[in-house]
Every structure is written in structure tokens, then in C-alpha cells.
Amino acid sequence: MSAIRVAVDVVILAIREGKLQVLLVKRRYAPFQGRWAIPGGFVKEEESLESAAQRELEEETGVRDVYLEQLYSFGDPGRDPRGRIVSVCYFALLSSGDIAPKAGTDAADAGWFAAFQPPPLAFDHARILDYALLRLRYKLEWTTAGFQLLPKKFTLTDIQKVYEAVLNKRLDKRNFRRKLALLDVLEPLHEYRSEGAQRPARLHRFSAKKFELLKDKGILFPF
Amino acid sequence: MSAIRVAVDVVILAIREGKLQVLLVKRRYAPFQGRWAIPGGFVKEEESLESAAQRELEEETGVRDVYLEQLYSFGDPGRDPRGRIVSVCYFALLSSGDIAPKAGTDAADAGWFAAFQPPPLAFDHARILDYALLRLRYKLEWTTAGFQLLPKKFTLTDIQKVYEAVLNKRLDKRNFRRKLALLDVLEPLHEYRSEGAQRPARLHRFSAKKFELLKDKGILFPF
DNA sequence: TGACATAGTGTCATATCAACACTATAATAG
DNA sequence: CTATTATAGTGTTGATATGACACTATGTCA
Numbered sequence: 001m002s003a004i005r006v007a008v009d010v011v012i013l014a015i016r017e018g019k020l021q022v023l024l025v026k027r028r029y030a031p032f033q034g035r036w037a038i039p040g041g042f043v044k045e046e047e048s049l050e051s052a053a054q055r056e057l058e059e060e061t062g063v064r065d066v067y068l069e070q071l072y073s074f075g076d077p078g079r080d081p082r083g084r085i086v087s088v089c090y091f092a093l094l095s096s097g098d099i100a101p102k103a104g105t106d107a108a109d110a111g112w113f114a115a116f117q118p119p120p121l122a123f124d125h126a127r128i129l130d131y132a133l134l135r136l137r138y139k140l141e142w143t144t145a146g147f148q149l150l151p152k153k154f155t156l157t158d159i160q161k162v163y164e165a166v167l168n169k170r171l172d173k174r175n176f177r178r179k180l181a182l183l184d185v186l187e188p189l190h191e192y193r194s195e196g197a198q199r200p201a202r203l204h205r206f207s208a209k210k211f212e213l214l215k216d217k218g219i220l221f222p223f
Numbered sequence: 224m225s226a227i228r229v230a231v232d233v234v235i236l237a238i239r240e241g242k243l244q245v246l247l248v249k250r251r252y253a254p255f256q257g258r259w260a261i262p263g264g265f266v267k268e269e270e271s272l273e274s275a276a277q278r279e280l281e282e283e284t285g286v287r288d289v290y291l292e293q294l295y296s297f298g299d300p301g302r303d304p305r306g307r308i309v310s311v312c313y314f315a316l317l318s319s320g321d322i323a324p325k326a327g328t329d330a331a332d333a334g335w336f337a338a339f340q341p342p343p344l345a346f347d348h349a350r351i352l353d354y355a356l357l358r359l360r361y362k363l364e365w366t367t368a369g370f371q372l373l374p375k376k377f378t379l380t381d382i383q384k385v386y387e388a389v390l391n392k393r394l395d396k397r398n399f400r401r402k403l404a405l406l407d408v409l410e411p412l413h414e415y416r417s418e419g420a421q422r423p424a425r426l427h428r429f430s431a432k433k434f435e436l437l438k439d440k441g442i443l444f445p446f
Numbered sequence: 447t448g449a450c451a452t453a454g455t456g457t458c459a460t461a462t463c464a465a466c467a468c469t470a471t472a473a474t475a476g
Numbered sequence: 477c478t479a480t481t482a483t484a485g486t487g488t489t490g491a492t493a494t495g496a497c498a499c500t501a502t503g504t505c506a
Binding site: 199 | 493494496497498501502503504505506
């Protein structure tokens with residue numbers, strides 16, 4: 001009937017080496033053979049869009065139970081030389097603790113890149129990545145999604161570095177922590193982490209119970 | 224190849240009789256024959272998603288150059304008994320000045336309904352409408368999109384009523400106007416509108432030139 | 447045991463917020 | 477022409493949040 005095909009693409013983001021990075025795959029075949037691309041694939045007959053995105057994500061990273069959010073659907077005729085393909089795009093936020101396990105399907109054709117300085121990308125993927133980064137910045141300013149980029153236990157400096165990496169600016173430590181305290185979503189643990197010849201930092205964890213309340217109260221978090 | 228078909232649905236919203244209303248069409252055929260539904264249709268081979276949405280919008284309202292924004296894509300298997308259909312949904316904000324011209328393709332099977340108390344809807348359209356209303360509320364709080372619901376010339380009370388209709392709460396006139404002034408996007412005209420046995424209200428128009436600057440400055444507008 | 451490097455903490459001047467009530471004025475009725 | 481009417485239009489205040497700013501605390505390692 002219709003010759004339009006439906007695909008999902010997943011912009012997979014994580015903090016690595018203190019920077020926001022994106023997972024890309026190298027295309028094996030034409031078009032754009034050898035170019036880096038956002039991982040994705042066609043939606044199967046019996047799976048939901050979100051399941052398809054989760055499947056792609058798991059194929060690339062081996063990770064499940066990850067923050068995943070629908071981003072936008074791109075469907076201009078001509079965006080893919082192989083034919084009319086509508087791509088429903090998602091973005092995923094990986095905890096830095098989740099990255100090691102697999103590091104891409106296979107080292108040769110998957111890799112992490114600085115999200116703000118990606119290599120040339122196939123198709124309209126540069127636009128998709130830009131949009132994901134824009135959305136992530138909004139998310140960080142208005143929600144607590146930033147904690148998804150951290151492992152379960154983290155220091156206050158860890159979360160500040162996430163904000164600095166994504167918003168791409170330095171933040172004042174005291175003001176940042178005052179706002180964090182106001183948010184009231186962190187539970188200080190009785191554990192500390194030593195990072196060198198200096199005072200160890202206290203570990204905290206994100207308390208999801210309070211998350212819903214925050215949304216109800218309409219608290220914004222624009223640093 | 225793929226049996227997945229791609230459609231667009233457009234949630235068309237406007238202020239009528241002081242209330243937020245949504246344009247619905249009555250289904251002529253099964254499934255859900257006789258039920259009200261959000262207007263939409265299949266995407267044609269050669270048109271972009273946005274063009275398809277614009278086409279549907281124009282077919283229903285006869286109006287062009289309307290605020291149109293992609294909302295979300297719904298694609299669960301089973302959401303449409305006729306087969307696997309992925310619907311890319313948009314929402315449109317009509318100026319109340321644009322409504323009279325056509326009032327639906329044909330009076331018998333198109334009509335305006337209170338957006339917050341719609342009739343039973345076909346398919347998963349109740350969910351789509353809910354999502355559109357949620358998004359519109361955010362839009363109003365964080366952007367100047369609310370002006371799209373007004374004609375070119377309007378009074379300050381007009382815009383306040385739009386906010387009250389969408390946010391579904393009463394607002395303080397003086398505080399509202401203070402924030403409007405802060406936004407600095409309104410141009411007072413040397414025209415007034417009489418509405419009865421009382422002082423006439425000054426007309427204003429939205430000045431789009433200043434719009435971009437606002438976004439750059441990152442000014443929010445949460446009433 | 448001293449040097450190191452990051453952890454952790456408070457104040458003040460400014461801006462923003464919500465709550466609140468009265469005067470101005472054109473149209474209309476008599 | 478005058479009074480009535482109903483909406484238009486306008487400021488202040490006390491409370492809260494904000495950004496700018498600098499020093500002390502402390503575990504580790506040499």
C-alpha cells in the first residue's frame with residue numbers, strides 16, 4: 001500500500017571523561033558508507049515505537065532500563081536516498097556507570113564522540129543530534145533528568161559537572177548547591193569517596209519518591 | 224515492504240465563547256463510525272509531514288499560515304483496528320479571527336467542542352488531545368504562543384482571558400499586566416474598542432520582531 | 447607531620463513574586 | 477444633560493529567590 005517506511009533512531013548520550021558524548025555507529029553500506037550515524041533501524045510489525053527504540057538501544061549498548069524519551073519525527077521526502085523513510089527519534093540518557101559493559105556492538109564500528117563536536121554525520125543526523133542537545137539542555141533546566149546521567153551514588157561535584165558539561169558553562173558551587181538543596185531530591189549517604197590527596201566527598205543518591213511531588217508543585221530548575 | 228502506514232492528526236484549538244475549544248470531525252465509516260475524532264489522514268508519498276498536517280488543517284478550516292507544531296508520534300500496534308498505523312500528531316492554534324470563514328468542512332460532520340470536556344473520541348484520540356492540552360499549557364507558561372490564539376488586534380483583557388481559559392484559573396489583572404509589560408512584546412495602538420456602557424479598552428498588537436530576542440534572553444513567563 | 451587539593455559552607459544587595467483596592471471614562475438610560 | 481454602569485487602567489508592600497563573592501575543613505600521600 002504505502003511505500004513509506006518507519007524507522008526509529010536513538011540519540012544515546014552519556015557523560016564520559018567529564019564531557020557530554022554521543023554514541024555513533026559507522027555505516028557499513030551505501031548510502032553514506034563509512035560515515036558515522038545515529039544508531040537506528042526499522043520498526044518491526046508487532047512492536048511499539050518505544051519498544052523499537054529500546055531494542056536499538058540495547059543492541060548498541062547492552063543496557064536496559066534507561067531513560068528514554070521521544071524526541072521528534074523527521075520525515076521529509078528525500079531525507080534518505082533509499083526511499084521515503086519516516087524516522088521517529090528518541091534520545092536516551094545513559095548513567096556513566098552503564099557504559100563500560102559493552103561500549104558498542106563491536107569496537108570497530110561504534111564509538112563515543114564529543115556531542116558538541118561530532119564528526120560529519122550521515123543523512124540528516126546532524127540536525128537530529130542538534131535537536132537532541134537542545135532538548136537535553138531544556139530538560140536539565142526544567143526537570144531533574146540530569147540525574148539520569150549519573151550512577152546511583154554520586155557526589156555533589158559530580159552532578160555539578162554534569163550540568164556544566166551539558167549547559168556548557170561554569171556554575172557557582174555555592175549557588176548550585178543552594179538550589180539542589182531547595183529541590184529536596186537528594187539523600188545524603190553515609191559513604192564517602194576519596195579521589196586523591198584531599199578531603200573525600202560525601203555520596204548522595206537521587207530519591208525518586210520526591211520526584212513526582214516536584215512536578216506537581218511546578219518547581220522549575222533553571223540554573 | 225512494510226505494512227506500517229503513516230498518518231498525521233492535527234489537534235486544532237481555538238478560543239471560542241471565552242473557552243478553549245477543539246475542532247472534531249464525525250467519523251463516516253467503521254471503525255468508530257459516528258464517533259468524534261481528531262481530524263487527520265494519511266501522508267502522501269511526496270509531501271513532508273508538516274505539509275500533510277497543513278493540508279489537513281486547511282481542508283478542515285480553510286485557513287493557512289497558522290501556528291502549527293509537531294506534538295508526538297503515536298504508533299502502538301493495535302491503536303487502529305484497520306492495521307498498523309503510526310500517527311505523527313500536530314497541534315494548531317487558530318486565531319479567533321480565523322474561525323468564522325468555514326467552521327468545518329461541512330456543518331454536519333465537524334464541530335467545535337469544549338477542549339477540557341470533549342465527547343467520547345475514536346481510537347486513542349482522547350490521549351492525543353490530553354497531550355496537546357498539556358503541551359499547550361506549558362507553551363503558554365514558557366513562551367508567547369498564547370498570542371497565536373488571538374486576532375491581530377486585541378485588548379489586554381482578551382489576552383488575560385486566553386491565559387485563564389487555557390490554564391483554567393483566575394489571574395490577577397495587575398500582576399498579569401506587569402508581566403506582560405516586562406515581556407515587552409506588545410505594541411499599544413491608537414485604537415480603542417467599545418464593548419458596552421463603559422470605558423473602551425485600548426487595542427494592542429503582538430510585535431514579532433522582539434520575539435526572537437526574548438527567546439535569546441531566556442525569559443520565562445510562568446504565571 | 448606538613449603540603450595538597452578538593453569538600454563544604456553564609457551573606458548581602460538586588461530582583462521577582464503574590465496579594466491587594468481604588469480611580470478613570472465612554473456609553474447608555476432617563 | 478446628567479447619573480448610572482461596567483469595564484479599563486494603575487502602585488505599593490512584604491516575602492522570597494537570585495547572583496556575586498571567599499574562606500575554612502579534612503583525608504591522603506609524600
